[in-house]
Amino acid sequence: MPTLFSYYTLKKHTIKNRIVFPPVVCFHYAGGDGFVVDRNVEHYRARAEGGPGIIITEATAFWEEGRLAPFQLGIWSDAHIPGLSRIAGTVKKNNVLSLLQIHHAGLISPESVTTTPGGPSADEKKPGSRALSVDEIRVIRDAFIAGALRAKRAGFDGIELHGAHGYLLSQFASTFFNKRDDEYGGNFSGRMKLATEIIRGIRAVCGDDFIIDYRLGANAPSLEDGIEIARYLETLGIDLLHVSHGGSLLNLPRTPRDFEYNWIVYSGTVIKTQVNTPVITVNEIKTPERASWLIENNKADFVALARPQMADPSWANHVKKNEPINLCLSCKPRCRWYEDSSLCPAVKKLMS
Numbered sequence: 001m002p003t004l005f006s007y008y009t010l011k012k013h014t015i016k017n018r019i020v021f022p023p024v025v026c027f028h029y030a031g032g033d034g035f036v037v038d039r040n041v042e043h044y045r046a047r048a049e050g051g052p053g054i055i056i057t058e059a060t061a062f063w064e065e066g067r068l069a070p071f072q073l074g075i076w077s078d079a080h081i082p083g084l085s086r087i088a089g090t091v092k093k094n095n096v097l098s099l100l101q102i103h104h105a106g107l108i109s110p111e112s113v114t115t116t117p118g119g120p121s122a123d124e125k126k127p128g129s130r131a132l133s134v135d136e137i138r139v140i141r142d143a144f145i146a147g148a149l150r151a152k153r154a155g156f157d158g159i160e161l162h163g164a165h166g167y168l169l170s171q172f173a174s175t176f177f178n179k180r181d182d183e184y185g186g187n188f189s190g191r192m193k194l195a196t197e198i199i200r201g202i203r204a205v206c207g208d209d210f211i212i213d214y215r216l217g218a219n220a221p222s223l224e225d226g227i228e229i230a231r232y233l234e235t236l237g238i239d240l241l242h243v244s245h246g247g248s249l250l251n252l253p254r255t256p257r258d259f260e261y262n263w264i265v266y267s268g269t270v271i272k273t274q275v276n277t278p279v280i281t282v283n284e285i286k287t288p289e290r291a292s293w294l295i296e297n298n299k300a301d302f303v304a305l306a307r308p309q310m311a312d313p314s315w316a317n318h319v320k321k322n323e324p325i326n327l328c329l330s331c332k333p334r335c336r337w338y339e340d341s342s343l344c345p346a347v348k349k350l351m352s
């Protein structure tokens, strides 16, 4: 029976345990130029020394107009590579698999980034939004692939494509946002054409050893769609599937009464039964006991814990040694890291 601290072999990598530090944007660290600063490196150094098996560096923009905020990490030019290589280096030095999430917000880009956000189709609820032309889609596709190649050149073991939370790839895949009737819409293969071309392109330029992980929005727009997309992505040869939400509260799957986790984790466990690709589950897993149960009962191959490892960078080591954990205080209405990690009461406690 696998446990939280069982090894996992993924291609040429031996991953030391099943704990993932998932992507977490560190707002107000990088400036408008998207360059890595010392604070970013320190943040990842602390988490890497803290013992997880995989670290997925936060949403990093390969296209300036596709950012989710004006101060997000960037990978839109070669000049970003040296800074990012400092993160890859500190993660790998600690024997942690290093992935980098590459991201385009599509229709969700805020006004502070662009007044004309583009996606598969205009969103009537978003003033100024517009449908990208086929030529623009191809330029973005190529920039996605170039971003992955830069990640490889920076020393990352692989990338995670952000296909969840209602961002660009999630918008293209979803009948809710994609109303096109050309080659990038119309039916399932049209809606998946952008992701297909990106995955094939990355594989061609980055090689077979490079890990391609896909963060999937399970309810985009329904879990049945999430399952269909997961099965299809497997045929494209992705290496990891990270099941999160699709950015909407519509069509939420019902979880069985005796299932003690939320619908996002439930979706991950359902998708795990439908594919052979290793699956990461995430969202409010919170405790070592709950994380272990998912692995020991073969409900997931990996468990991602974001806020617990934000509150306690050494979460994995503390669990392994049975030491006390610095607990996330579940701030309401939302996590203080969205403003600045220095406002997090758990981090403050750790520093005092």
Ligand SMILES: Cc1cc2nc3c(=O)[nH]c(=O)nc-3n(C[C@H](O)[C@H](O)[C@H](O)COP(=O)(O)O)c2cc1C
Pocket (backbone or CB within 6 Å): 022, 023, 024, 025, 026, 058, 059, 101, 162, 165, 215, 244, 282, 283, 284, 285, 286, 304, 305, 306, 307, 308, 335, 337, 338
């Ligand atoms: C401050 C903050 C920033 C986040 N940034 C990202 C991100 O860059 N990319 C992403 O896919 N998810 C992001 N997430 C979502 C987390 O990866 C994770 O899915 C979520 O926090 C639920 O996991 P948890 O309950 O263990 O915290 C972010 C979450 C928080 C709280």
